[in-house]
Amino acid sequence: MTPTRAAALLPPRRLAAAGLGNFLLLGLLYPMLGPALPTLSEQFHLSGKGASLLLSLNSAGAFAGVLLAGTLSRSWPPPRRAALALGLLAAGCLGLVLAPTFGLALAASGLLGLGFGVLDLTTNVWLSTAYGERSASMLNLLSASFGVGAVLAPLAVGLAGGDFHLPLLGCAALAALLLPLMFTLRGASGEVAPTATFTGRSRALLLGFVGLFLTYVGVEGGVGAWEVTHLQGVLDLSTGGAASITALFWVSFTLGRVVSAALALRLEPARLVVLALLLAAASLALACVPAAAPVAYTLTGLFLAPVFTTGLVWLARTVPGGGATTLVFASAFLGPVLFSPVVGAFKDMYGPTAIPVTLLGVTLLCLAVALGLRRALRP
Template identity: 40%
Template sequence: MTDQPIAQLDSHPSPASPAPIFSGAAVVASCVGFVLIGALQALYGPAIPAFRGEFGLSPSAAGLGLSAHFVGGVVGVLLFDRLFGRVGNRLVLGSSYALMAVGAAGFALAPEWPAALAAALLAGVGFGGVDYGLNQLFAVGFGHRSTAMLNILNAHFGIGAILGPALIGVVGSEHYPAVFLCFALANLPLLLCLRGVRNEVPVPGGGEGGGRGQVLGRSLGSVLGVFVALYVLHVAVEAGVGGWEPTHLETVGYGAGVAATATSVYWLMMTVGRFLVAPLALRFSAQAIITVSCAGMTVCLLAASVPALAPYAYAGVGLFIAPIFPTGLPWLNRAAPRARRAGAVVIAASMVGGVAAGPALGKAIEWSGIRAVPLLLCGVSAMCLAATLWLIRATRSQ
């Protein structure tokens, strides 16, 4: 593994795969699948007022819908990781899409809240399978273009996360069952595109540098542990900004409308950032991209502590944090090509990080106050940068 531009590595190309993993139609269908999982995750929040009215729920009870989704997501990642390589790729992805469809339809039609939670859990299992399966296949399936393709794939998640709440806003939260049913039906055509997915599991190591990276002077467990820490911490920053930016902006003097708009811009910039980094990933290594990303979001969070700069600084955080998740997966696969379950561990850890970030940050804010939000997140971001620098040293090229 090296910090050289990828273009310099092409003089020693790795052997080509016997057949592409995805046809053109399957690539498009995969991007549509990520729009759908982004929309699914984002649909629960805007529909909470309708949940509460229909089932007579407290705010905390209504919030269990998204919690059930995330728990199902972790289960789905770990479950389908066990199946990955034992059954064909088409069966893994097809069953994931089917579980999402059945779970979403069950959530829409559930007569009681416990049944709705069970359906959300089921949909989450399918969500986790799609998230893990496509990320894993894109990470090893496009040679030196894998990092670029992963950023494009995950950018479509952001498109779905923007469109889902917008759709609820247009039709009204009271019509959330119709939205979830439409979502369920939208999964079904993707099953027809699975013929374009190669059924056998590709061997990792066909990405940047031809899999020449290795762990030097450090145990594999230590490297995986720091990768997990990087994913948990950066998702904590991502969720922390998304959850607390509106409150912080209102506390320092901005109106509710401005705060809400600025938060939407933050999520939009995450999507834009992944599209922008795709061509850069063809020229620069994953290590370089993630280092710049961590440094940039640390500086932006420090700037967000200045009230006059805060809305713009938070947008910068979204831009810089965008490439970390998709760019880290090919790096991980090259650093630990024999650790087959490494990708599943970090993806599951990122979901756990999103769940744990809320209570942990909330407790820290109780001690320090709302105005300290950007500084608290800046500290977490600095830890991401430290983890990245450690990983660069621990996964050097021969």
């Protein structure tokens, strides 16, 4: 079935509402664990390394969710996959709120990640074809609600005095409200992208892009997860106060996405990615100065914003094929799995001041990968 015909089968207003709602929910959940980490650490008496397991399990679940969504796309239409994801997310939210033990909290965190991965990939791929020639503009428009959610989540935790339970219950309620909407959409079966044939050079480049996205999401997720803990430790802030400051990271991140749309018309993807990572490294170096940390993290959000979306364009031009994009998309979720325990371990050894230093190290690693890719692709 062609994208144009598929669009005709989907009520545009209801599909737009589903897209807005799904992206809003994803935006609310994406940064939620970071502001919740101090409360969870106190509740279950966790060290920094122990708390990092919650982040790692969440990211591992998201990785598995992307793979599950790709597998189900062969037989399940997008609304059905989205409904499954919403059910998983609602269950994960309730599980984390009600978990009496750390083991059950870990399981709930993994379940949240699983639902997140399924909904993230399903919604992005679904909307990228559902509106025919207007798909690109509609996807950009609808996905703006992700940024809104990412700003509201830490603010909600901050207003609740650092208590994440009520905001998570709100996310569960939103997932439940969106669930019936999915069953009103008549979607065609998701189309399977043709399998790409990779040469030795394209395999090497693909591996490079896997490294780029893996380290990038490690940085982005690391700031979102550990900023509250760092600000609490070096500025003696309450959890609620630190969580409110964290919202500025996502405000600037959302603004950065808008600005990067204009910059992408003037700069080639490789150059924009490298420039953004250079500036992000500088701002994270500034975050090592306690008094400057709130401003530095806000700038970091602005500078990191272009990397993921511009990197996807760079990937598509370098290694075309749906298989490459799916693999890189899935691998990106492994970033926090690998790097959150590292941040937690250094925090345990050297205190909260080690958090921005470790994140700076990961950013420099990401920058090195980007520079290596750019050099390898020069004629």
